[in-house]
Amino acid sequence: MASDSYDVIVIGAGPTGENAAERAVRGGLSALIVESELVGGECSYWACMPSKALLRPAGVVAEASAVHGVTGARLEPAEVLKRRDSFAHDWKDDGQVKWLDGAGIELLRGHGRLAGERRVSVGGATITARHAVVVATGTGAIVPPALRDVRPWTSREATSAKTAPGRLAIVGGGVVGAEMAAAWSALGSRVTLISRGGLLDRVPEFAGELVTAGLRDAGVDVRTGANVTAAARAGDGGPVMLTLDDGTMVEADEVLSAVGRYPKTGDIGLATVGLEDGSWLEVDDTMRVTAVPGGWLYAAGDVNHLALLTHMGKYQARICGDAIAERAAGREPPVRDIASRTRVPQVVFTMPEVAAVGLTAAQAEAAGMRVRVVEYEIGNVAGASLFADDYRGHAQLIVDEDRQVIVGLTLAGPGVGEMIHAATIAVVGEVPLSRLWHAVPSYPTMSELWLRLLETYGL
């Protein structure tokens, strides 16, 4: 560490922290980033990248198998795991450290804690921030009490395991549960997925139902409406026995806890600035923590609980880093967050995929909009029937009738992940339906879905 004071100190070098620091430096400020584990954060080593490296081969096989005339596509689990290792850079962060260096960001390894206003302690050192401190410490996996004594996998083990367990039980039917069920069943595990509701309860029901059907087709034993009430592991390396509230038992070699995330704010000195240790950090539209006076504390990415997604963390980081630089120059930032609450895109990489942006009908109605819901079977589009024989997929479009703009779209079906950005542009751009009518989709692509949706709406 070259100095004991910097313009900006960022705690946490995940995708969010890295980008916040980079934007601040780009704005002419000096920045120190503090990291206690690997530079690159959860996303690079135990989340997005390794999980998608596990899922992509399964997706390729599913796509190939859905086209008559193509035979023989199959996974080679050892090769898939090797490719996953390379995407996780063998859990080494040299490349990312080099990137920090190139961006002019100084790195300090260690556990960072706030030590009062604009001060951060790391080991024995206390460093002062002239303008701002950014908390970007991310989240960890919640383990429910019933699983605490059976050495469960969390998302970290589920994305870094070196072999497929013979039998894998997954508790939690959210995104991690559904994606990891798809990945490990394709890699040879016998998977039981236990969800207390349906699957993917944050998107419209049809999407969770299509994923449930897809997982069952792939051989996953999906148990919905079921809770784990007790768990026991036989001996050190023995199997785990789960007791469910419907009276059944599930035996597995490993059990994955996939029931959500907690903020990594339990030991970062929040109490020294008047906040509650362990809490999510509420922010304004420039990522400033609202409860701390003086406007020097920012929080971006997972830790502010707005949208637990890498692309949203990086978006917030750009806004936050720019805002700090603007304010350091005595100006109020012109660019503010308009996406993290109501215009969030997400792709769930299951078979089939689910892709969504913006509001569901219920959310739009709760926001006071007069809503029209447009439904369409994606399989009726020529491009979809070419993409896969017997294509099964569904689209639900949410229109704000008063403004005549799209406020939400959910797609579920093979290959829909790459289609959602068009919707994101329409939602964020608030493109009127009458204008969208002139955005002519190419024939015969799946994007012709746009035309069908507008026709179904009545254009």
Ligand SMILES: Cc1cc2nc3c(=O)[nH]c(=O)nc-3n(C[C@H](O)[C@H](O)[C@H](O)COP(=O)(O)OP(=O)(O)OC[C@H]3O[C@@H](n4cnc5c(N)ncnc54)[C@H](O)[C@@H]3O)c2cc1C
């Ligand atoms: C299995 C899984 C798959 C996912 N897949 C996707 C996906 O496909 N697409 C997507 O958009 N999102 C995905 N996510 C979500 C994504 O991983 C997170 O939204 C993203 O990592 C958040 O970035 P972040 O920088 O806010 O936090 P993190 O990536 O968690 O980084 C925080 C960093 O802060 C460090 N840190 C924490 N406390 C301290 C401290 N006190 N001092 C110093 N350093 C500290 C940590 O070591 C870490 O490096 C997935 C999540 C999981 C669990």
Ligand SMILES: NC(=O)c1ccc[n+]([C@@H]2O[C@H](COP(=O)([O-])OP(=O)(O)OC[C@H]3O[C@@H](n4cnc5c(N)ncnc54)[C@H](O)[C@@H]3O)[C@@H](O)[C@H]2O)c1
């Ligand atoms: N492709 C992607 O974009 C991607 C992939 C993985 C994760 N993520 C992000 O990571 C975050 C975490 O994912 P997640 O799946 O851990 O959380 P989640 O919140 O998406 O799902 C957790 C599920 O567990 C259930 N649950 C909660 N407590 C439970 C309990 N005690 N017993 C049984 N079930 C319980 C919830 O009802 C929910 O269905 C999400 O916000 C997600 O957006 C994104």
